[in-house]
Amino acid sequence: MxxxxxLDARLLLLLTDEPRLGVLECSRRLGVARxxxxxxMERLEQRGVLTGFPPEVGLAAMGYVLTAFAVLEIAQGKxxxxxxxxxxxxxxxxxxxxxxxxxxxxxxVATSNADLQRVIDEVVDVRWVSRxxxxxxxxxxxxxxxxxxxxxxxxxxxGPG
Amino acid sequence: MxxxxxLDARLLLLLTDEPRLGVLECSRRLGVARxxxxxxMERLEQRGVLTGFPPEVGLAAMGYVLTAFAVLEIAQGKxxxxxxxxxxxxxxxxxxxxxxxxxxxxxxVATSNADLQRVIDEVVDVRWVSRxxxxxxxxxxxxxxxxxxxxxxxxxxxGPG
DNA sequence: GGCAAGTTGAGCAGTATGCGCAGGGAGAGA
DNA sequence: TCTCTCCCTGCGCATACTGCTCAACTTGCC
Numbered sequence: 001m002x003x004x005x006x007l008d009a010r011l012l013l014l015l016t017d018e019p020r021l022g023v024l025e026c027s028r029r030l031g032v033a034r035x036x037x038x039x040x041m042e043r044l045e046q047r048g049v050l051t052g053f054p055p056e057v058g059l060a061a062m063g064y065v066l067t068a069f070a071v072l073e074i075a076q077g078k079x080x081x082x083x084x085x086x087x088x089x090x091x092x093x094x095x096x097x098x099x100x101x102x103x104x105x106x107x108x109v110a111t112s113n114a115d116l117q118r119v120i121d122e123v124v125d126v127r128w129v130s131r132x133x134x135x136x137x138x139x140x141x142x143x144x145x146x147x148x149x150x151x152x153x154x155x156x157x158x159g160p161g
Numbered sequence: 162m163x164x165x166x167x168l169d170a171r172l173l174l175l176l177t178d179e180p181r182l183g184v185l186e187c188s189r190r191l192g193v194a195r196x197x198x199x200x201x202m203e204r205l206e207q208r209g210v211l212t213g214f215p216p217e218v219g220l221a222a223m224g225y226v227l228t229a230f231a232v233l234e235i236a237q238g239k240x241x242x243x244x245x246x247x248x249x250x251x252x253x254x255x256x257x258x259x260x261x262x263x264x265x266x267x268x269x270v271a272t273s274n275a276d277l278q279r280v281i282d283e284v285v286d287v288r289w290v291s292r293x294x295x296x297x298x299x300x301x302x303x304x305x306x307x308x309x310x311x312x313x314x315x316x317x318x319x320g321p322g
Numbered sequence: 323g324g325c326a327a328g329t330t331g332a333g334c335a336g337t338a339t340g341c342g343c344a345g346g347g348a349g350a351g352a
Numbered sequence: 353t354c355t356c357t358c359c360c361t362g363c364g365c366a367t368a369c370t371g372c373t374c375a376a377c378t379t380g381c382c
Contacts, residue, residue, distance in 0.1 A: 100296035135261035
């Protein structure tokens, strides 16, 4: 089912490194026929492995130089309501529902300390949020990455490619 | 400097919705000349606003159905060492250095409960990690998004576009 | 043996890309 | 007001890629 073979992984790695590569160029680099690459990409999309090529936006370059995380505790059974309110806050960039001490993990961005204060206030003021704990991201030693997982498959001996 | 005008924002929104659009098609949709779109994209890349079009990989479809977050407390002054060790763990997908109770926020993935146990153990066993607190992501009500921030600019009255 | 799936190499029409160039409009400064 | 610069526009060109189709070959499996 959710199996990715070596060629799939090599293709994804190639696209990770040079996302604007065309199908033809990929086929040349991988040493396979163009149709094969086309077919692989279609299948990867169908399986939900390759979900698209969203533009990666550097928020810092847009002025959103601050990133913060908040852990929210919320009233029992109010997760849907709270997330809806959070969705309406532009600066909220990501929300996960989690086990453990907190119920929601929120990532948000802001342009300045004052702006961050405003955003945090908006988040905290959401109804049914009972307790919050906020941390500012000082740096991001490891930005979001998938490469190592792909490399593991690409290095595998099984499968063609 | 880090200013994005309305046209830039509309272009980024367009690419967010349909990332594989070509320059020509973008120019048609935005009602501007092709050269303009080319120039805008180059400038956005130079400024670091548009950093690329990385393939978005559905980890769940690849078998990594579990996501977990860990907050690590580490020994004073050992951030570099710890992040280097974390970097070597394939399943660690993201690390932020934060203020507050914890020092590092780690996002990791795994294929099963047993696998997650192994990954967590690897993370926790990193030297200089003194205390950890782990949460499993049950769902992701708001996946990583930038759209609202772009829309805010696109809706603005200032600037051409 | 025979079927199904995947890969290959080829071809074709349509279309996009990178590049250059001349002209025009808007804003800054003398 | 004149001038300079920056940006957008519209055009054209040669090259290259895309989506699609086809027949033929390999592989694994019933």
